Structure formats: C-alpha cells, structure tokens
Amino acid sequence: MPTPSADRRPEAPPRDFIRDIVSQDLVSGKHGGKVHTRFPPEPNGYLHIGHAKSICLNFGIALEYASPCNLRFDDTNPTKEDIEYVTAIQTDVKWLGFDWGSHVYFASDYFEQLYGFAVELIRKGKAYVDSLTADEIREHRGTLTEPGRESPYRHRSVDENIDLFARMRAGEFADGSVVLRAKIDMASGNINMRDPVLYRIRRATHYRTADQWCIYPLYDYAHPVSDAIEGITHSLCTLEFEDHRPFYDWVLDNTSVACHPQQIEFAKLNLSYTMMGKRKLIEMVQGQHVSGWDDPRMPTICGLRRRGYTPESVRNFCERIGVAKRENVVDIANLEHAIREDLNVRAPRVMAVLNPLKVVIENYPDGQVEEVDVINNPEDSSAGTRKVPFGRVLYIERDDFMEDPPKKFFRLSPGKEVRLRCAYFIKCTDVVKDPATGEVTELRASYDPATRGGDSPDGRKVKATLHWVSAERALDAEVRLYDRLFTIEDPAAEDNYLDHLNPHSLEVLRGAKAEPSLAGAHAGARYQFERLGYFCVDSDSSAGRLVFNRTVSLRDTWAKIQKNSGI
C-alpha cells in the first residue's frame, strides 16, 4: 500500500505574538536564554481539537528551539480525576506526533513542596487559615462592584496559622470547615486577589496519592509553583486566566521558588457546528447522544482519529488558524480542507458504491469476467495500478443516473453514453422499474468493446466518468456517513445546546458494495472512494464484515450546482 509522505512542512514557520515574545526574551536573556514550555491538562476528560491547538503551540515552540516541553498532569482535584484519562491523554499527544521524552510530571508529585511553600507564606504573614464557611466566604468576597470584607480570622497569629494548617493536613478538621487563604487585598478590583483560597480539605481518594492527603491545593496556587519547580519559562494558557495572572505572579514573588515563569494568554479554539466544553462533551457521552468519546462525530482527538483524520492534517490545521487573543469561531471547513489536502496525496483510490443500482450490459458475454487495470493514485505515479474485475452485471451509484435529467447533469440517463472508470464506455438502453412503485430497479446498457481502458479510438468524448463495481465479485460493506453534530454554528452559546443536535449526523448504509481488493482491509486504513470521499476502515470492521467511516466527502461541484439552481 503506497503511502507517500504528506508531511509537507510549511513554507515559513508560523509566527504569532507568543513566538515574538519568546524570541525577544531569548535575545534579552530574560529566562537565562532558555525556552521551556509545558502542556498541563487535568486528567478529567479526553483531549479535543482545542487542546490540539495548545499542544501544537507548546510542543511546536519547544521544537523550534530544540527545547523541552513537559507533559504535566494538573491533578489537584481528587474528585474529578482518573488514571483512564492520563492514559488516553498520553496516547493522543503521542498520536499527534509529539514527544515529551522523559518529561512527564504530575502536580500531585509536588504536594509536599506545595505544602512547604504554603507554610512559607504563612510564616511571612501572607496566608492564614480561615474558619468561615464556604457561604460566608462568598458573602465576604463582595461583588463585581463592591469591595469584599475581611474575614474575622484574617489576623490570626503566624503560630496559630502554622498550627492550624498542620492540623488541617493531619485530618483534624472536617471537610470544608477551614481553608488556607492568601492574605492580599479584599478591596481589590480583581476578585482573584481578594484573599483567594490556597488549600481546601477534601477526604477523597486521589488516583495517585490515594489517601495520603486530605488537603489539596487549588489550581491558582498549584500552577505557578508547578511551573516554577519545572523551570518553565513561558506558561501559555487561555484568555480566561488573564485575571489570574496577578495572583500567579504574587505566588512566585512571595515564595522562594527558584524561578519566575511568564504566563501568556491566548484565545482558545472554537469550531463551528461543534463545541469544546469538557462538561458538555461529557454530557454528550453520558447522555448517549454519541457512542462514546471516540465517536467519529466528536471533536475529540480520539474521535478525529477514528473518523480517519491524520495527525499531519490536525497539525496543519492548527498551524493555519493561528494564535491570537481575539475570540474566534473557526469555520470547520478549514479542518475539512486540511484532511482533504493530506489524503488527496496519500490515500489510495478504490471503487465502492454506496447506493447500488444494478446495470446489465446486454452485449457483454454472459459469464465473462475480465480484469481491468485501474490507477491507484493519480497524485502519485509510483502507486501503480491494480486489477479490478469487470463483468456483465455491475453496480453504479444511484445518484449517477437520472431518467429525466436537467441539462447540466452529464452522468447516465436513457440514451446517454458515459465512461466507466478505467473500463469501457457504456450507453443506457433501457430502464427497468418496479411496476408498483415506479422505482428504477435496474438499467440495461450496451458497451463499446473498442473503448477498453476508457478511451475511444475514434476520439469520441464522453462528459462523465462513473465509478462501478462488479456485481458478482463485489464485497458487501457497511458505510457510516457523518455530518456536523449540531445544526447551528455555535451550539455552546445556547443554554439548550442539546436541542440543536443534528438528527442526521449519522447515516448508516448497510447495502454498500466495494471492489474485491478491499477484502481484509485493516482497521484504520484510509482510502479515497473515487468520486465520493475519503473513508477509513472502522474498528468495528472484521474479516467478514467491512465497516467504513466517511472521513470527509470530496469537494462536490455538482452538489453546488444543484443547490444554486434549486434542483
């Protein structure tokens, strides 16, 4: 199976404001002339195409400077995380083509250090144990327009705080009864600076540290410290953390951690007709609106993989959409373009008929079968040809015949001649219908033996070339056609997004016919079904039962003509 490399590197390396900052920092020597990034997922779900943008950014920058990029699991919330997700995340990052080498880390491995720096903050009078309830803390926090009020426990002595914090760790207090808070400014216009919580008590079994701890640090505190411990230079995150940066810096400025990474925020990816929210994706899975995380309609990395996307196409896509600070909704046509572009060059062509219509070639000798040579990939001359059986009875696509065609339709119709790809010219001589329903059940045709291979010696031209499959030798196949998951562009913007699920996002065709060379095709193999689109063998496929997923259709000019002329 010839698969030429489609890993075409971009003409020019991508540029964006983050790479500009990184290269400026490099010349100014800001971080000791080093670059060290990280991708820090929380293992509480599967990765999606939005994460791919971040992965390509972080690992991409590292690659450009021959620097490391850490894979760090941000696992500070034992109630949500699971080992299942860390395994899946590693699989997906690797599949995308990135390598963290030995740099896999877990925030949970820093719990002891995190505790130590918290004690340091207490010693400096910069943190205190608060005995207010969660509700009371909320009330004291104030609102967007009103300042907060100080907790009555804010002025506990350092010694008392040290003692209380140790007892929090020791498990002397009930869950939620006390927290450790930073002592900053309850009147700050930035709510994140109104004495944010550093530690909470949660008696939950952590998937890695089990019951070793009953106190867990919060993201805002754990993240800067984790970055610093790892010597990260540029900590890239999404826009919603912009407000948290002052606290990120505060933590690093007020503890003795070794370095001070720079947090830079960029806009996360939104894709039209789908959504990325983790909570919503979980709902899609748990509510069985899709078959699972890897349902080919899902925007998850594993969904795209099962759908037939290549890692190269996903990377190219991420590179092309760019990185900026402006909110965006990228047209999903960009993703589709990326996979077509890649598969056009590397996918072997093959013939399959999705909705078969029988054609009997009346002047073709009964019982005769010949093998015609068919081109494997016109984009790749080294791909060569293969033999495909041709016979008296064939299947063509139902859509390729119209009894009463509009003038722009130049496929088969009564009396018209077309080419069967790499085989013969045939002319439709008769139409057989079900007398009851009027449905066309079969076509009668004649062929011109002189046109073998698809060229007419008399120079006669034909307007269309059809794909076909020998009825006698065809393989039965199930083909799954996918469409956008939602009917509206930005389902995440709706509170009732489930109401906008596309009821036709999956169409299963059980009567498809495929050419015999597809026998034994292995799961994951990608093909172009000529004139139809790119398809891959699904993992549900087995020796006796071929199952294909349509990754993406071919560009369809005819469909456009029909649409524009209202046919």
Place this chain on the structure above:
RNA sequence: UGGGGCGUGGCCAAGCGGUAAGGCGCGGGACUUUGGAUCCCGUAUUCGGUGGUUCGAAUCCACCCGCCCCAGCCA
C-alpha cells in the same frame, strides 16, 4: 465612576507611522479517464465610530460604541 481583555473582508489572521500579507470560503475560467486534484483570475480605496497629532495613521493621542471574561473550597 469594579477589574481584565478584544474589535482588520463571510470565517481565521498578518500588519508595530510610509500608503491593507496569507489561508479557508465564495465567484469565474483553463485543464481533466474522479463534476476530485491542479492551474490561473477576481473577492476590504479601507481597518468599530468620531475627533486630533502628522507631509503621511489600521498603526500615535482623546473621547465614544460594541463584544468577551471574573463574584468555585473547579481547572
């Protein structure tokens, strides 16, 4: 009269005081044994608005308008 961001074509996105890159999409044409691919050509006299500075402004200044984020012991 809380704080933080962002506004360049239908969608992304360059641009950093010298007269609007590129990609997707869209429209047209050439070529074609995939109505595929490929190849041409077209697609913002204008950068949210209004003033101002300047020989010159998308780029600088002022004011205004619009959109997004923040009141988890989630990340």
